[in-house]
Amino acid sequence: MNSGAASLRPRSMKMPEPLLNSGGLRGLYVRTFGCQMNEYDSLRVQRLLAAMGYVPVDEIGRADVIFLNTCSVRGKAEQKVHSFLGSLRRLKDAKPHLKIIAGGCVAQQLGEKLLDRFDHLDIVIGTRAVSSVAQVLQRVQESGGRLAWLPETDDGYQMSEIGFPTPDLRHPTPDTRPPTSVTAPVTVMQGCNNYCSYCIVPYVRGPERSRPAGQILEEIRLLEESGVREILLLGQNVNSYGRGLDEKITFVGLLRRIARQTGVARIRFTTSHPKDLTDELMSCFAEIDPLCKHLHLPVQAGSDRILARMNRGYTAAGYVEKIRRLRSICPEIALTSDVIVGFPGETEDDFQKTMELLDEARFDNLFSFRYSDRPNTRAAAFSDKVENSEAARRLLELQSYQADITLGKNLAEVGSVRDVLVEGTSRASNGQMTGRTTQNRIVNFEAPLSSIGQICSVKVVFAYSHSLKGVFIAK
Ligand code: SF4
Numbered sequence: 038m039n040s041g042a043a044s045l046r047p048r049s050m051k052m053p054e055p056l057l058n059s060g061g062l063r064g065l066y067v068r069t070f071g072c073q074m075n076e077y078d079s080l081r082v083q084r085l086l087a088a089m090g091y092v093p094v095d096e097i098g099r100a101d102v103i104f105l106n107t108c109s110v111r112g113k114a115e116q117k118v119h120s121f122l123g124s125l126r127r128l129k130d131a132k133p134h135l136k137i138i139a140g141g142c143v144a145q146q147l148g149e150k151l152l153d154r155f156d157h158l159d160i161v162i163g164t165r166a167v168s169s170v171a172q173v174l175q176r177v178q179e180s181g182g183r184l185a186w187l188p189e190t191d192d193g194y195q196m197s198e199i200g201f202p203t204p205d206l207r208h209p210t211p212d213t214r215p216p217t218s219v220t221a222p223v224t225v226m227q228g229c230n231n232y233c234s235y236c237i238v239p240y241v242r243g244p245e246r247s248r249p250a251g252q253i254l255e256e257i258r259l260l261e262e263s264g265v266r267e268i269l270l271l272g273q274n275v276n277s278y279g280r281g282l283d284e285k286i287t288f289v290g291l292l293r294r295i296a297r298q299t300g301v302a303r304i305r306f307t308t309s310h311p312k313d314l315t316d317e318l319m320s321c322f323a324e325i326d327p328l329c330k331h332l333h334l335p336v337q338a339g340s341d342r343i344l345a346r347m348n349r350g351y352t353a354a355g356y357v358e359k360i361r362r363l364r365s366i367c368p369e370i371a372l373t374s375d376v377i378v379g380f381p382g383e384t385e386d387d388f389q390k391t392m393e394l395l396d397e398a399r400f401d402n403l404f405s406f407r408y409s410d411r412p413n414t415r416a417a418a419f420s421d422k423v424e425n426s427e428a429a430r431r432l433l434e435l436q437s438y439q440a441d442i443t444l445g446k447n448l449a450e451v452g453s454v455r456d457v458l459v460e461g462t463s464r465a466s467n468g469q470m471t472g473r474t475t476q477n478r479i480v481n482f483e484a485p486l487s488s489i490g491q492i493c494s495v496k497v498v499f500a501y502s503h504s505l506k507g508v509f510i511a512k
Pocket of ligand 1: 232236238239273274310
């Protein structure tokens with residue numbers, strides 16, 4: 038669906054690049070829309086451009102390069118991308134040397150059309166070309182042209198980007214963001230072969246490809262050296278990790294190697310496809326100590342008819358049976374999920390089946406969305422769309438039902454003592470630290486700054502809808 042070819046267009050203006058400070062540093066402003074995979078790619082861009090002297094800035098006005106990482110998984114996200122890109126025109130007019138780069142799924146999907154639509158945009162870079170961002174930027178700076186770079190095969194990972202934190206986390210300067218290195222994402226695989234009928238990922242991220250285990254372990258060790266305590270393994274469907282690699286390894290094998298061969302305190306992963314969740318992987322929650330007791334397992338719908346139309350490959354009863362087994366293997370596990378309401382053809386009866394599933398599954402938290410058409414997907418061509426107002430009503434009903442369940446789960450935490458990995462200072466409450474339990478619940482509590490990066494014992498004293506309040510007991 039993409040041209041796969043690069044095009045270079047002439048642009049008249051070429052200005053010298055001003056320096057952000059006397060150290061020769063220039064400002065990089067990154068704006069990320071969408072999923073954790075995009076967050077990770079944005080980190081990769083920061084690492085790669087650090088080698089060219091770019092440091093992250095929080096104020097867009099200080100940027101010499103803007104990297105916009107786009108998302109097209111939902112229509113709303115795509116609209117935000119377009120309006121953000123439009124809003125950059127004034128800045129570019131005022132600062133002609135500024136280079137604007139668009140990456141991510143919208144960039145991959147629209148390619149040169151994005152350059153046509155926004156003539157102040159300099160570079161469009163595909164999802165498989167993140168590793169080349171520095172070279173592409175340099176080429177555009179030297180030529181003064183505009184470029185869409187959408188290779189059909191992966192550029193691969195460059196050793197210079199593996200494991201290194203964002204610029205100078207170890208030596209922060211006033212021009213760098215404060216360190217945020219207690220937790221870090223690590224991609225284990227890219228792409229997806231599942232073709233759920235509503236999802237654009239296989240079209241914009243390509244078929245699934247796993248990274249060699251040795252490269253993943255090396256990245257984790259380097260992150261550890263820079264102070265990272267918790268890693269989040271990322272993939273569209275981590276359960277299929279290892280397929281296509283020369284070395285014989287499964288996702289369970291990878292988890293065991295990480296636990297054995299690195300010293301990270303905590304391991305998380307996302308996302309898991311219910312159809313591929315094996316008993317062996319479930320057992321890992323009871324057997325691998327650093328593996329956090331939390332699983333995000335998107336169910337999407339509670340009606341078998343809708344699940345079949347979504348091409349999900351499981352039934353509601355099969356899903357519920359899997360989570361029952363998982364809870365019997367690891368009773369303290371927290372479960373979260375995703376639901377789409379208003380999928381084409383969803384009747385009130387189908388919707389009520391989703392509500393019944395929520396009642397049965399009792400998720401600790403739920404991410405729910407209204408269905409929106411994505412280009413090229415099978416569901417976009419389904420004719421029996423649900424009225425927007427009806428889908429909105431269902432979403433409201435579902436969210437308010439789940440809100441009660443989530444609050445009930447949080448209230449049940451009051452009085453317990455939990456291990457909390459402190460990630461930093463809390464945004465909401467002054468002077469408080471914030472961290473997560475192994476079940477991924479946010480806990481805010483008073484503790485010294487030195488507790489950042491430590492796992493503290495915290496007594497839960499109050500529950501809110503989205504977080505807990507605690508009292509520090511010990512490190
Ligand atoms: Fe999309 Fe389905 Fe693949 Fe998830 S499993 S990325 S929803 S196609």
